[in-house]
Amino acid sequence: MILYLKIINQRKNRYLSSIQYHIKTFKNYHIRELHIKQNTFKNNSYAKYTAYITVATSILGLYYYISYKNIYALNEKFIPCGEFRVDLKTYNLEEVAKHDNKENRIWVTFKQGVYDITDFIEKHPGGSSKILMAAGSSIEPFWVIFANHNTQEIYELLESMRIGNISKEDAIFNTINDNDPYSKEPIRHKVLKINGEKPFCAEPPPSLLIESFITPMELFYVRNHLPVPEIDLKTYTLELIIEEVTKKILKFEDIKKYPKYTITSAIMCAGNRRSEMTKEKQLKGLNWGIGAVGNATWTGTRLCDILKDLKIKEDDYNHIQFEGYDLDPSGTPYGASIPISKAMDSRADIILAYEMNEQPIPRDHGFPIRVIVPGVVGARNVKWLAKIIVSKKESQSQWQQNDYKVFSPNTDWDNVDFSKAPAIQEMPVISAICKPEQSEIIKVINGKINVKGYAWSGGGRKIIRVDVTNDQGETWYTANLDAEDNNAKVGRYWSWTLWSIDLPVKKELKEMEIWTKAVDASYNVQPENIKNIWNLRGFLCNAYHKIKVKLEH
Amino acid sequence: MILYLKIINQRKNRYLSSIQYHIKTFKNYHIRELHIKQNTFKNNSYAKYTAYITVATSILGLYYYISYKNIYALNEKFIPCGEFRVDLKTYNLEEVAKHDNKENRIWVTFKQGVYDITDFIEKHPGGSSKILMAAGSSIEPFWVIFANHNTQEIYELLESMRIGNISKEDAIFNTINDNDPYSKEPIRHKVLKINGEKPFCAEPPPSLLIESFITPMELFYVRNHLPVPEIDLKTYTLELIIEEVTKKILKFEDIKKYPKYTITSAIMCAGNRRSEMTKEKQLKGLNWGIGAVGNATWTGTRLCDILKDLKIKEDDYNHIQFEGYDLDPSGTPYGASIPISKAMDSRADIILAYEMNEQPIPRDHGFPIRVIVPGVVGARNVKWLAKIIVSKKESQSQWQQNDYKVFSPNTDWDNVDFSKAPAIQEMPVISAICKPEQSEIIKVINGKINVKGYAWSGGGRKIIRVDVTNDQGETWYTANLDAEDNNAKVGRYWSWTLWSIDLPVKKELKEMEIWTKAVDASYNVQPENIKNIWNLRGFLCNAYHKIKVKLEH
Numbered sequence A, B: 001m002i003l004y005l006k007i008i009n010q011r012k013n014r015y016l017s018s019i020q021y022h023i024k025t026f027k028n029y030h031i032r033e034l035h036i037k038q039n040t041f042k043n044n045s046y047a048k049y050t051a052y053i054t055v056a057t058s059i060l061g062l063y064y065y066i067s068y069k070n071i072y073a074l075n076e077k078f079i080p081c082g083e084f085r086v087d088l089k090t091y092n093l094e095e096v097a098k099h100d101n102k103e104n105r106i107w108v109t110f111k112q113g114v115y116d117i118t119d120f121i122e123k124h125p126g127g128s129s130k131i132l133m134a135a136g137s138s139i140e141p142f143w144v145i146f147a148n149h150n151t152q153e154i155y156e157l158l159e160s161m162r163i164g165n166i167s168k169e170d171a172i173f174n175t176i177n178d179n180d181p182y183s184k185e186p187i188r189h190k191v192l193k194i195n196g197e198k199p200f201c202a203e204p205p206p207s208l209l210i211e212s213f214i215t216p217m218e219l220f221y222v223r224n225h226l227p228v229p230e231i232d233l234k235t236y237t238l239e240l241i242i243e244e245v246t247k248k249i250l251k252f253e254d255i256k257k258y259p260k261y262t263i264t265s266a267i268m269c270a271g272n273r274r275s276e277m278t279k280e281k282q283l284k285g286l287n288w289g290i291g292a293v294g295n296a297t298w299t300g301t302r303l304c305d306i307l308k309d310l311k312i313k314e315d316d317y318n319h320i321q322f323e324g325y326d327l328d329p330s331g332t333p334y335g336a337s338i339p340i341s342k343a344m345d346s347r348a349d350i351i352l353a354y355e356m357n358e359q360p361i362p363r364d365h366g367f368p369i370r371v372i373v374p375g376v377v378g379a380r381n382v383k384w385l386a387k388i389i390v391s392k393k394e395s396q397s398q399w400q401q402n403d404y405k406v407f408s409p410n411t412d413w414d415n416v417d418f419s420k421a422p423a424i425q426e427m428p429v430i431s432a433i434c435k436p437e438q439s440e441i442i443k444v445i446n447g448k449i450n451v452k453g454y455a456w457s458g459g460g461r462k463i464i465r466v467d468v469t470n471d472q473g474e475t476w477y478t479a480n481l482d483a484e485d486n487n488a489k490v491g492r493y494w495s496w497t498l499w500s501i502d503l504p505v506k507k508e509l510k511e512m513e514i515w516t517k518a519v520d521a522s523y524n525v526q527p528e529n530i531k532n533i534w535n536l537r538g539f540l541c542n543a544y545h546k547i548k549v550k551l552e553h
Helices: A002-010 A019-028 A038-042 A046-077 A093-098 A118-123 A128-132 A140-145 A152-159 A168-174 A252-256 A274-280 A303-309 B002-010 B019-028 B038-042 B046-077 B093-098 B118-123 B128-132 B140-145 B152-159 B168-174 B252-256 B274-280 B303-309
Strands: A089-091 A105-110 A113-116 A162-166 A193-196 A201-203 A237-242 A245-251 A260-268 A293-302 A319-327 A333-339 A351-356 A370-372 A385-391 A430-435 A441-443 A448-456 A463-469 A480-483 A497-504 A511-520 A545-552 B089-091 B105-110 B113-116 B162-166 B193-196 B201-203 B237-242 B245-251 B260-268 B293-302 B319-327 B333-339 B351-356 B370-372 B385-391 B430-435 B441-443 B448-456 B463-469 B480-483 B497-504 B511-520 B545-552
Touching (some): A089 A093, A093 A105, A105 A118, A105 A140, A113 A152, A118 A128, A237 A252, A252 A293, A252 A351, A260 A351, A293 A303, A303 A351, A303 A385, A333 A385, A430 A511, A430 A545, A448 A545, A463 A497, B089 B093, B093 B105, B105 B118, B105 B140, B113 B152, B118 B128, B245 B252, B252 B351, B260 B351, B260 B370, B293 B303, B293 B370, B303 B351, B303 B385, B333 B385, B430 B511, B430 B545, B448 B463, B448 B511, B448 B545, B463 B497
Parallel strands (some): A089 A162, A441 A545
Antiparallel strands (some): A113 A162, A193 A201, A237 A245, A260 A293, A293 A351, A319 A333, A319 A385, A351 A370, A448 A497, A463 A511, A480 A497, A511 A545, B105 B113, B113 B162, B193 B201, B237 B245, B260 B293, B293 B351, B319 B385, B448 B497, B463 B511, B480 B497, B511 B545
C-alpha cells in the first residue's frame, strides 16, 4: 500500500496507469490491457479495485521495486484507449449515430469506447471540419491515416472525454477495412531519427547535418503530413485553376518545356527545435531537434512563368493555392497558399522543382514536382503538386488556417482563435550549434574547442554575423562564416550559412554553456529566451541556441 | 584640502576640471578659462599649482560647498579646449604644417592647441579621409560645419592628444573666415527636443508622437548631417549619372511629369533609442530618445520609372548612389546608396518625393526632392537630392562606409574594421511605449492603466502583434493595433502601427516596469536585452522597450 501511495504521488496530475496493468504485466507481459483512470477509484467500483490493489501490491512488493523502471518505461508508450470499462454504460451504434451534431452533442467511438467530443471540436489542432467527419461514428479510420494521433498524450486526452462503451461485436463491425495506407512508403536511410512513423517525419543527426553545404537527399529531413502518394510520371498531371475553373492541364513534359532554373535554398520546418520549447512548457507536436532543416539545389520551372501564361492580373486575385496528391481519408488533399504578389515576383525565385541536387526529386520530397518557395516555411513548399489555384482566397486547408500560426505565450488551447494570426510565410532568423552536441564531452585543445553550426533567415535575408558566447553574453566571439551561397543576388540569399569558431575556454572550467545568435541582413537578431516566444503549437523556436558541454583538459 | 581630495575622488577617471577654474568662477563667473589635466600636477609645474590650490580652497570653503552643484553643472557644459598651456612647447605654423603625413606624424591645431592625431585617424567615426583634410593645419573650419564636434566628450578626446601650443597671433591668423554656415537654417517648432544644434537633430516628445497616425511635418524628427542647403526651385537640377558620365539633367518640372505616386511610410533614424543603449555602456553619438521616427505620406515620381528611362540593365551594375546638395567644408556632399535590385523593383515603392503630407517637402526634410526608400534606414533616404549615380560600386561616402553599420558587443573602437559589416539597409522590428513615459506617475483607473506606443519593422513587414508585460514576462497581454495602413499591399507595409492596451495592475502595486515587444510578418521578434545587441555606434537599439512608472490607486 505504501508503494501504491508512492506511485500516486510520483505521477500526480497524470492519469494513473493502473495497478491492474502492472499485475498483468507481472503475469504475462501483455501490454494492451484495461487501464483505469485515477478518478475511477472514486466511483462505485472503488471497493472492488481497492481489494485488487491491496492484494496485488502485497504480492508484487520486491519484484515491483526492482523492475519498476522498466515497467514504467513500457507503460509510457502504451496507454490503452477504448478498452471496455465496467463502470460506464454501454450504447449501441444507432444510439451513437444520433449524436452527430452540436444540439445532440457529438459522439465518436474508438475501439469499445464512446466519447463526447463536443467541447473539444473547436480546439482540435487539425481543425474542426476534420474531426467532425467522424461525428456519430468511429474515429479509427481517420487515425489510420493521421497516425500521429496514436500517442499516449492523445489517448489520454480522448479518454478524458469518455462517456461509455459499445459492445465487442459493434466494435468489430465498426472497424472498416483499414489496409495500411502507409504500406507503400519509400525506404528511408537508417541514420534518420524518426519523430513520427505515420505520417513519416524524421531528421538527420546534427553532426552529419553540417558536414556539407548541400544536404544529401537521403539526409534531408522529411516532414510528411499524409501517406506518400504513388505517382506515375506518364499519367501525372498538374491542373491550373482560376478560382473554381480549370484553365489548363499540364503534363510533366509540358512543365519541363519552360526555361529551366536552378536555385540553392534551405527549407525548414516551422517545428524545428520544438524539443527545446516543450521543455519550457509542454507542447503537443513532433519532438523535432535542430535537424528539421536542409539545404539543397532545386531545379525546375519558375512559377511566375506559368502564371504569366495564364495571363493573370496580380490585382485581380490575392493568393496562389497549392494542393498535393497526398490525400486524407475524406479525399481532401494537403494544401497551402502564398500571397499572389510573391508568386508572381520573379525575384522571389519560386519554382516547380523536378530535380533536387540534380536528381529527380525523391518520393519523400515530392516526386515528381514540389513547389519550392524559398525563404518561406516548409509547409508552403507543397510536395506531389497536383493543383495550382489562382484565387481571391487563402487556402482553406487546416494547415493554412488552423495549424502553422504563432500566438503569444499567454495564448493556450482554451483561448486560441486561429483566425487572429496570419499563416506563417517568411521565417525569422535562427541558428543552431551542431557540433558539439548537447551534453557531449569535449577535449580542449590549445585552450580552445571547435564549435560548428548553421544559421539561416527567411525572406532571402543573408546571414551577416553569428556571435557565440560561453559566459552568458559577457564576451561574444564572432564566428567564421565558412560556407554560404556566393552566387546569390542581394536580397535572395535562400541558402543557409555554415559557421564555425575556435572558442577560447578558461583553464579551470569543467563544463560550460554555449550560446549562439545570428544576425541577418535586416539586422534582425534572435531573441534570448524561449520563454517569451513560447507558443502553443511550438513553432519558430528561434531563441538563442544554448547547449551544455563537459570539458576535458 | 579635504574638499579638494573629495572632488578628485568624485571625478576620478575623468579630467579634473581645474581648481583654478573654480577660483575664477568664484571671482567673476567667466567660464571659458584655462583647464588643467589631472596629470599636469605630476609635471614640473606641480609646486606652482599646489600653491594656487591650497590658497584657493582655503578661501572658497563654505561658498564652494553651497554653490558646488551649480558650478558642477556649468562645468559639465564647458570643457575648454585649445587654451594655451604653459607646460607645453610652442610651435609655429610652419612646423605644424610639416606634420601632414603618417611618416612625420599628423598634427592639427585647434585655437592655441597643437595635437598629434596620428593614432586616432583610423578610429575617427567620420572616416579617416575627412579628418585627414585638416592634417598640418587647423581643424576649426571643419568643426564649424560638423558642429556636433563641439561637445565636452570630443574636447576631452582632443585634449588627450595635446602635444603643444601655437602663439595667440598664429591662432588668429589660422582662423579662416568662419561665417556660420548654419545661419540660414529653417525655423523649427519649439516643441522639438534638440539633440544637436549644428547639424540640426531633434525629435518630438513621445506623447505627441503617437497622437496621430500621420506625423505632422512640424513634429517629424529631423536628422541633418550638414547645414540645410538653400535651393531655388527655378534653378534646381537633378543629375543622372552612369558610373562617371552624366546622362541626363532633370529640372524640377521634368521630375513632376512622371506618373505621380503616393505612399505612406515611416522613416526611422538608426540611432533611435540610443539613449537607452548608452546606459548599458557609454556611447558616442546623439542622445536620441524614442522619437527619431515619424510616419508621413510621400508623393512623387518612382525611382524605377526614372531608371527605366535610362535603359539600365540591372545585371550590369550593383548600386544606385544618391548625393545631396548639402556639402561639407571640402565640398563633398552627403551621400548614400542602395542595391540596384531594390532601386529597380517597382514593388519597393521607392520615390523621389516632392510632397510630404500633401505639401511641398519642407526645407528640413529635403526640399525640393527627397528620396524615400521605404523600410530602409533614414540615412539612405537622401534629402535635397542632387545626383543619382548608377554604379558597380557602393557609395564611398563616410556615412555608407564608416558610419551606419552595426558590430558585435565585443567590437570597440580599438578593434573595429568598418569593412567587415554591411551598411544598414532594411531595419529590424522595433516598438516603443510612448504613454506613459519613463518615471511618470500614473493614476490606476478600474484596476488598469492605459499604455500606448508605436511598432514598426523594415522591409515592408507588417506588425502582426504587440505583446506587453508588467511582470517581467510571466504574463503577456496582446495589445490592440489601433492604427495601421489599411491600403498597404502584402509585403509593402511601410507605415508604423500604433497600438494601445488597458493593462491590468495588481492592487497593492506602487510601481512597476512595463515591457513591450513587437512581432512582424516574418515572425521576427525584438531581442530582450540591450546588453547583447550593444554596438559601438549605438545603432538599431530594438530590444524590448522597458519603462518604470509609479502608480496611484
